[in-house]
Amino acid sequence: xxxxxxxxxxxxxxxxxxxxxxxxxxxxxxxxxxxxxxxxxxxxxxxxxxxxxxxxxxxxxxxxxxxxxxxxxxxxxxxxxxxxxxxxxxxxxxxxxxxxxxxxxxxxxxxxxxx
Amino acid sequence: xxxxxxxxxxxxxxxxxxxxxxxxxxxxxxxxxxxxxxxxxxxxxxxxxxxxxxxxxxxxxxxxxxxxxxxxxxxxxxxxxxxxxxxxxxxxxxxxxxxxxxxxxxxxxxxxxxx
Numbered sequence: 001x002x003x004x005x006x007x008x009x010x011x012x013x014x015x016x017x018x019x020x021x022x023x024x025x026x027x028x029x030x031x032x033x034x035x036x037x038x039x040x041x042x043x044x045x046x047x048x049x050x051x052x053x054x055x056x057x058x059x060x061x062x063x064x065x066x067x068x069x070x071x072x073x074x075x076x077x078x079x080x081x082x083x084x085x086x087x088x089x090x091x092x093x094x095x096x097x098x099x100x101x102x103x104x105x106x107x108x109x110x111x112x113x114x115x
Numbered sequence: 116x117x118x119x120x121x122x123x124x125x126x127x128x129x130x131x132x133x134x135x136x137x138x139x140x141x142x143x144x145x146x147x148x149x150x151x152x153x154x155x156x157x158x159x160x161x162x163x164x165x166x167x168x169x170x171x172x173x174x175x176x177x178x179x180x181x182x183x184x185x186x187x188x189x190x191x192x193x194x195x196x197x198x199x200x201x202x203x204x205x206x207x208x209x210x211x212x213x214x215x216x217x218x219x220x221x222x223x224x225x226x227x228x229x230x
Contacts, residue, residue, distance in 0.1 A: 034218070043119070043206050043221025044158065087157055091217060105150075105157030 004088045009110040018075045020109050022088030025069050033064060033071045036087045038108070044087060048073070075111075083113045117141075119222035121207050127228045128197055135193045136225045140209030147190050148219060149182055150206040151175065158206055164190060165212060197229045 005023040012018045024033070032051050036044035048055055050062040050071070061074040075082060085108040120139040128134050140147045146165050150158035161180070162172045166187035176182075179197075184190040194201055204226050208219035 032217070041223070041226075043208070043224050044219075046218050046220065049218065085157075105159070107155065108157050 003104060004090055004106050006086075006088050006106060006109045008107065009112070011112050011114065012078055013114050014079055015077050018078050018082075018111060018113075020073045020075075020086055020088075020111070021070055022073070023070045024088070024090045027068050027090050028092070030092050031090045032092075033062065033068075034089045034091070035060070035062065035073045036089065036105075038085045038087065044105075047086075078111075078113045080113050080115060083111060085110050119207055119209050119220055121205075121222035121225050123225055124223065125226045125228075127230065129230050130197060130199060132197055133193065133195045134197060134227065135191055136205055136207075136227075138190045138192070138207030138209075138222060140189070140207070141211075141220055144209035144211045144220070145187065146210045146212045147184055148208040148210070149190070149192050150208065152204040152206055152224070153202075161192075194227075197227075199229045202227055202229045 010020060032049055034049040035047045037047050038044040048057055048060045048062045050064050052064050052068060055062045063072045073086060087105045087108040089105060119141060122137045126134055146163060148163040149161040151161055152158045159175055160173050161176050162182050163170060164184040167184050169182060179195045182190060182192045192205060204224040206221055206224045208221045210217060210219045
């Protein structure tokens with residue numbers, strides 16, 4: 001199982017760029033890296049997913065170095081509404097028939113954005 | 116697109132009672148997952164279905180827990196003889212397994228309080 005390690009919490013101010021790094025030293029060859037966001041009393045929401053190098057969508061970027069032992073979620077110009085818990089997950093692609101029990105959320109990183 | 120729907124949103128019960136939760140996944144999704152989340156922790160995988168078949172169960176799923184997905188549509192999670200330790204948020208997620216990445220879409224959850 002590829003376990004992940006993230007900072008427990010981070011503070012930021014509105015308008016700043018926030019980078020949250022996740023360590024996954026035991027990532028397997030067929031594992032993808034996925035980030036979710038969760039607000040209080042809501043279910044997690046998919047943000048971004050990648051395998052290597054860089055992935056960017058309308059809300060975030062994901063940077064993955066060549067050795068894939070870590071990844072960094074980058075949130076540009078955060079606002080108060082980005083205050084949430086962010087989870088890094090490492091697990092097999094459904095299409096490869098990997099065990100779905102291998103998706104481990106961990107405790108996540110609690111991001112607090114201040115005005 | 117109505118997203119993943121869970122009912123009820125909140126359930127208060129007395130120790131020893133049975134409770135049942137319902138999850139309606141996104142209509143075209145063939146995979147359905149149940150997770151449990153306690154305060155300050157990330158979601159913990161319980162079980163998942165592909166269509167009507169229950170393909171994996173976590174060791175967290177004791178014999179007091181049972182899940183069904185008749186006809187591969189909605190799913191129910193039943194907890195018999197509830198205990199105070201069962202108090203948690205129960206999350207349902209669904210995904211479309213067609214050789215694409217395992218992106219799960221979560222419902223808002225059912226918060227269970229066992230008195």
